[in-house]
Each structure stands twice: as structure tokens, then as C-alpha cells.
Amino acid sequence: MRKTNKTHCAILGMLSISPMSGYEIRQTIQESTANFWSESDGQLYPALAALMKLGLIAYQATKSNPTNARNKKVYRITPQGKKALQQWLQQEAETHITRNEFMLKLFFGANISPEINLAHIQNYHYQTKSRLSKLTETQQQLTKEHKDSPHLPYWMMSLDYGIQLTKTQLTWCENAMRALSKMDTGS
Amino acid sequence: MRKTNKTHCAILGMLSISPMSGYEIRQTIQESTANFWSESDGQLYPALAALMKLGLIAYQATKSNPTNARNKKVYRITPQGKKALQQWLQQEAETHITRNEFMLKLFFGANISPEINLAHIQNYHYQTKSRLSKLTETQQQLTKEHKDSPHLPYWMMSLDYGIQLTKTQLTWCENAMRALSKMDTGS
């Protein structure tokens, strides 16, 4: 891991929770970290192969295992893998500016009519509301299902981050919509 | 523009505000949209060349111009470019999950000590505070310098978005730090 590959780190992290197949890793990422992390197939499977080569993960090729009838490979993290994960976790995260196409369009909004900008914000508001309800749902589920897990406090913190930010976005939308509808009738 | 290149759109948007050189476009992006958009040299200059070929932008190659003594090319948007920009602005923005390494690390925080996680959040809090002060500064500047610009209301909206989110992040940090220091002494 010369220049730490973040897909590698995400996989190691997921396997630190429990052994999983590639397919299950993808699902878990989609369900639990959807709000701040995603991985695609084209990244995931090559990364698993690379981590195998590095000896950071391993899997049981148990053909006879009845729960493993398909071509499924259940990966687990190795001691070296755990060490590499911890090393990465101890380093400060790099912050990089994330592109937000919605905001960029709004920034150039003066080039089109206020009505269209308003419609865009309404749509964004709608999507944000549905994201919020998914997040609160996940929050309730996790609290029930992982009561005694050492991971729970950290999962709650990251979920809360998403929830607080999403709520702020909703409030912003409401203010922006009000401002734009005034412009609309005003001119 | 088969599959709309967003760097192209950002450049067209910037040139819709005023004619600029590549260097000035980069600076303007860094100053004004830093919170939600960035471009690097490796994207910008090839994109300018491509937009020229498409006839969406143009520049005056005035060697005799005294304000243009260097190898500077001042680009302006063409009528076709303006049309392309408006077409893009009218389309709904694609929302895609943005990767947040800081959150990913926190999610896996149980693998390392609460102390280190706490230190990470303290650092994040510090960085966020400085980001907030830059944003409010920009807000005041823009209000003064572009009082009568039709762009101002949109610029204010996008700035306010950044400010509100950043404030929420600060509050979240404070709560998370409190929660973590309790864990610290508790175990």
C-alpha cells in the first residue's frame, strides 16, 4: 500500500466487522455507509484480488460447505490486514473539495429563469426528504440490532452527522424556495 | 457535448459572468466556488482547447494589446456557448454520493482507541472553523462588490448553503467530542 488505496481501506474496515463475500461487502456499504461512501463492482472485485495478493485478507475455499454452495468466497481480514487498517485509521483524513453539481448550477442560475431554478430546488428538497427518512430508519434499526456492539457508538455518530446535515439542507431549501418565489413575482 | 463534461459546463458558466483567461478562471473557481467545486490545470486547459474546437468559446489573439503583453488568452463565451450553458442549466443535476474519508474512518473507529478518534474530530473541528470564517468573509465581500449584479442572489444562496452546512458540522463536532470524551474516561 504505497499510496493508500481507499477502496482497500473500506474493504478492510468492512471485514473488521465480520467476514463477508464481495457481494455482501457491496450490500453492506450500500446500506450502512451510503451517505458518505460508495463502491462499484469495477473497483471492488479487483481490490479484493489485490488485497489477497498482499496477504491482508484471506478466504476459505470450502466447496463442501453447505452454506457456500455457490461460487461464493467468504473473505476475512488477516492479522496483517488488521494492522494495515489500524495504521490507516490513525492517520489524519485528507479533506478534498467534493463536487456538487446542484450547487454549481445554482451558482450560474442568473443565466436561466427563476422558475426553473425554483423547480430544481423543489426537486432537491424532495430527494433530501426521502434521504432523511432512510437515515432515521437506519438509525432505529441499528440501535435495536447491535445493542452491544463496540461499533455502535461510532455508527451512531456517523449516522447523526448525515441526519444533521440533511436537516440543514432541508431548511436551506425552504429558505431558498421562499427567496426565489419572491424574485419570481417581483420582476 | 455528447456526455456533458462538467468541466466544460463550469468554464462556460464562468465565462457567462465575464471574459477571462484560463488562469483567471482557475482563480475565480478557487475563490468563489471553492466550497462545492474545483478544477485542476490538467482538466482546465485541455477543456478550453476542446471548447474552442466546438465553437462554444473564442478568444482575441491581440498581440498588440498592451494589457495582454504575456501569452495570455482572454476567452469569451459565444452565442452557441451561451445556448449550451442554458441547456445544461435547465437539466436536473445528477446527485451522486460523495466520498468522505473522515466519516469512513469514524465509521470504523472501534478498531482504534477513542483518544485517536477524538483527536481526529478536534482537528476536523479546527479546519471547519477556518472554512466558516473564509465563507462569511466571502459573503461580505460579494455583497459589497456586486451590489447590482443579477448573479448576486444566486451567489448568496450557494454561499449560504455552505455556511449553514459548515455551522451544522461544527455543532456535530462538539457533540461528538463530548460523547467520545465520556467513552474515554468511562472504560
Place this chain on the structure above:
DNA sequence: TCGCACATGTAACGCGTTACATGATTAC
């Protein structure tokens, strides 16, 4: 004259998605 800001551009590399390709198992 020396260093910084201005100014443009290219090459190499890694990131990330989408579409493609394949096939097994399960539920209807």
C-alpha cells in the same frame, strides 16, 4: 538579479462508473 506571481500546457497515473459477460440458486 532573484524570487514570486502570472500564464499555458502535457504526460502519467490512479480513481470510479458503466456495460458487458457468465453462471448458480431460489421462489413462483
Place this chain on the structure above:
DNA sequence: GTAATCATGTAACGCGTTACATGTGCGA
């Protein structure tokens, strides 16, 4: 038997950053 889901993987392409390469003009 047939559709959905489980399951793994590859290829092509475009996105994006970093480092490199080059040169000008201005102020101390």
C-alpha cells in the same frame, strides 16, 4: 420454466490530480 436475486469478474472509458516543462513580467 422463467424471472429475480445471488455471485463474480473484466474491459472500456472518462474523470481528476500531480508532477513536469516552459517561459514572462514585476517588484524588492
